[in-house]
Amino acid sequence: MNVTVKFLGGAGAVTGSKYLIDLGEFEFLVDCGLYQGARQLRERNWDKFPMPPMDMEAIVLTHAHLDHIGYLPKLVKQGFSGPIYCTEATAELAKILLLDSGKLQEEEAEYARKKGYSRHENPEPLYTMEDAEAVFPLFVPQAFEKPFEINPNVKVTYYHAGHILGAAIVKIVVKGETQEKRLVFSGDLGRYHDPVLYPPTRVPFADILWIESTYGDRISPPVKAEDELGRAIRDTFDRGGLVIIPAFAVGRTQLVMYYLFQLMEKGKIPKVPIFLDSPMAINATKLYQDYKSDHQLAAVLEEDDRNPFDHPQLHYFQKQEQSRSLNEYRGNAIIISASGMATGGRVLHHLFHHLPDEKNGVIFVGYQAEGTRGRRLIEGEPEIRIYGREVSVKAKIYQIDGLSAHADQSELLDWAEGFSSKPKITFIIHGEEKSASTLGRKLEEELGWRTVIPTYLESFMLFENI
Structure with missing residues (x-):
């Protein structure tokens, strides 16, 4: 049996993760992500898939972020009908995120049609909400740390990766005629000291390793995010103002809610109303109750008066009114609303109405990509365009480090040191050029590993005649 990999995404870029594993008579995909960000990357979502989707026999997912699952509706629409394996929480989160993605695709196509800025006379969405729903029957949820077969010669095990609820490191054991080989995909690794999620599991052995490099060139500053968040809130409240926290609905929002509850309980900020104004975030938060074994808050959620997701100060706002x-x-008061980079969603009308008041504060709790409103706000632009109008920025803008859901360089190296022997090859994936090359160099210099930074559509022979 020969084993090859083809990099259909997540190579030289942080998005679009797709890795095609070919065993000759059995082909399967690890992750099926959407390209996001720069236009030249997004256009790949419209390219013809490199092989007939119906020829693939399975998909194995690491976690539910769109850059790892967002292409699923398009692939199913093109004919894929095999099982999609994932953890139980990932299956439920994926349903929430894919429906929202389908809705946005429809809205963007309709907006382009109205404004006439598309190159196409009748612009179509990449996929619809109906296309997203067609994916759901294909999910085959699996438990953590329990091996399962996707083929008589292929066994898969999920281990906790941190990052978001349900996120997994994937170990794939391929059984050949004379020997077994282990393929390990890190997925996106979380932080080692996250108070909500488990730290990434150490895996002792891999013949071939795929390791993410999102923050492969960064080391997070040694600050306590909870304390920084408390300082920014107290500063705003001392002016008599209101706090707005743009936060991603899955992962970041729940971490912020945990910290806010802790700050209130410890008396570090006053007990004020907290408004969670994001239907997607509300739905995602409910899953923490359903999947208590997937995170560290099980004991906390069982205490009626100590639940960071259910207490008198917290108000869930589902309706537009x-x-x-x-x-x-x-x-x-504190308003938490998506999106995390202020690129869309309900947070925009909160910014529209509250940015002009110098008493208020806006606290960004994650990385702000170049070109986003969030980036322009933290860089100090005096006016920001929202809903076609220039809005005066008088509110104070804060950025809190240490709340990222991604392992930094030191944590990636720490996880890599958990392997008891060197992988034959380590592919550096899911990172921009600088972060990938920096992490690769560190792994070579400090651990003596052989690393490869693959390019888009590049193929490699992993094993011959196993």
Whole structure:
């Protein structure tokens, strides 16, 4: 049996993760992500898939972020009908995120049609909400740390990766005629000291390793995110203002909610109303109750008066009219709303109404990509365009480090040191050029590993005649 890999995404870029494993008579995909970000990357979502989708026999997912699952509806629409393996929480999160993605695809196509800026006379969405729903029957949820077969010669095991609820490191054991080989995909690795999620599991052995490099060139500053968040909130409240926290609905929002509850319980900030104004975040938060074994808060969630996701100060706003009622809110309160980079969603109307007031504060709790409103705000632009109008930025802008869901360089190296022997090859994936090359160099210099930074559509023979 010969084993090859073809890099259909997540190579030389942080998005679009797709890795085609070919065993000759059995081909399967690890991750099926959407390209996001720069236009030249997004256009790949429209390219013809490199092989007939119906020829692939299975998909194995690491976690539910769109850059790892967002291409699924397109692939199913093109004919893929095999099983999609993932952890139980990933299956439920994927349903939430894919439906939202389908809705956005439809809305963007309709907007392009109305404004006439598309190159196409009748612009179509990449996929629809109906296409997203067609994926759901194919999910085959699996438990952590329990091996399962996807083929008589292929066994898969999921291990905790941290990062977001349900995220997994994937170990794939391929059985040949004379020997077994282990393929390990890190997925996206989380932080070692995350108070909500488990740290990444150490895996002792891999013949071939795929390791993410999102933050392969960065070391997070030694600050306590909880303390930094508390300082920014107290500073805003001392001015008599209101706090707005743009936060991604899955992962970051729940971590922020945990920290806010802790700050209130410890008396470091006053007990004020917290409004979670994001239907997707609300739905994602409910899953923490359903999948208590996937995170570290099981004991906390069982205490009625100690639950960071259910306490008197916390208010869930599902309806648009509830959200709009916050436009005129004045005084001490905290609004958490998506999107995390202020590129869309309900947070925009909160910024529209509250940025012009110098008493207020906007706290960014994650990386702000170049070109986003969030990036322009933290860089100090005096006016920001929202809903076609220039909005004066008088509110104070804060950025809190240490709340990233990604392992930094030191944590990636720490995880790599858990292997008891060197992998034959380590592929550096899911990172931009600088971060990937920096991590690769570190692994070579400090651990003596052989690393490869693959390019888009590049193929490699992993094993011959095993």
